[in-house]
Amino acid sequence: MGVSPSAFRKWLKGEAEPNRTRLVALARAAGVSVAWLVQGDGPAPVFAKANAGNGAAAGAFPPAPWPDGAVSDHFVLLPKTPVPVPTATMPMQHFLAVHHDWIRAVCGVDAEALVLEIAADEAMAPTIARQDILLVDTTQCSIEGDGIYVLEVSGRRRLRRVQRRHDGGLLLICDNGAYQPEAIDQAATASIRIIGRVVWAGGTL
Numbered sequence: 001m002g003v004s005p006s007a008f009r010k011w012l013k014g015e016a017e018p019n020r021t022r023l024v025a026l027a028r029a030a031g032v033s034v035a036w037l038v039q040g041d042g043p044a045p046v047f048a049k050a051n052a053g054n055g056a057a058a059g060a061f062p063p064a065p066w067p068d069g070a071v072s073d074h075f076v077l078l079p080k081t082p083v084p085v086p087t088a089t090m091p092m093q094h095f096l097a098v099h100h101d102w103i104r105a106v107c108g109v110d111a112e113a114l115v116l117e118i119a120a121d122e123a124m125a126p127t128i129a130r131q132d133i134l135l136v137d138t139t140q141c142s143i144e145g146d147g148i149y150v151l152e153v154s155g156r157r158r159l160r161r162v163q164r165r166h167d168g169g170l171l172l173i174c175d176n177g178a179y180q181p182e183a184i185d186q187a188a189t190a191s192i193r194i195i196g197r198v199v200w201a202g203g204t205l
Contacts, residue, residue, distance in 0.1 A: 001025045005112060006138045075099050076111040078135075096133065103135075107199045113139045115196065117150055117157070119203075123174040124148065124159050132203035134159070140197035143170065152193035159198070 003022060010016040018026060027034045035041040075097045096116060103111050117134040128134070128148070136150050143149070143164050151158045151172070160172040160182075168186035184192065 001029050004138065005115070006141055009139075074101075076103070076114075078111075078114060078116040098135075107135060107137070109137050109139065109199065113137050114199075117159075117195075119159055119201075120157065121159075123176050123179045124161070125176045127175045128159065128198075128201045129203050132201050134198050135200040136196040137199045138196040141194045143194065144197075148198040150195040150198065152195060154191075157195070 001022065002025070003018075007016070011018055023034060023037065027037045030037070030045070032045045033042055036043075036045065076099075078096045078098055098111070100111055103109065103114065107114065115136050115138055117136055119128050119130055119132045119134060122130050134150070140147075140149075143162050146161065146163055149160060149162045151160060151162070158172065160174060163171045163173065165171055165183070168189070170184040170189055170192070172182040172184065174181065
């Protein structure tokens, strides 16, 4: 559907409603009519039930299929790009399988909240190296205390340590001393999209 997980969660919680275009896309993706989706008119559709092992509620869609067509109740497939992601648009081509229990124990979030990114440069070295794999919690889409965030600034992804300034602005800090910190005034913060907070990073030694 081209909808972010955070936006979809707002629909489920009743905090927001999809516009007409998104509503049509949702109906098509779910295989239901728009009339049933909006008002419950017509016969209720029958969905395949997900296995209880994946933590999904009855009536939810089954887990994503594995490349060979098999389905796993215990692992989640996170989309992964084969190259670093310097821009906001890049087709997803590969997947990384991560165990649900590991995600909850190590990252402390549900798998549905995570997106996978690949560090595009050395800005956060030595903490995060170029091409390190990052798990990003999309529920943290606002700056809450210090942390490393994936941001979208002028259509480009940036991986930065973010601090909120006393005047309401932001300070984008790189752990690599070769990169200068960037101060964002309060008025400019409205144009910055916060993808989420990095909760795990890993790569080759």
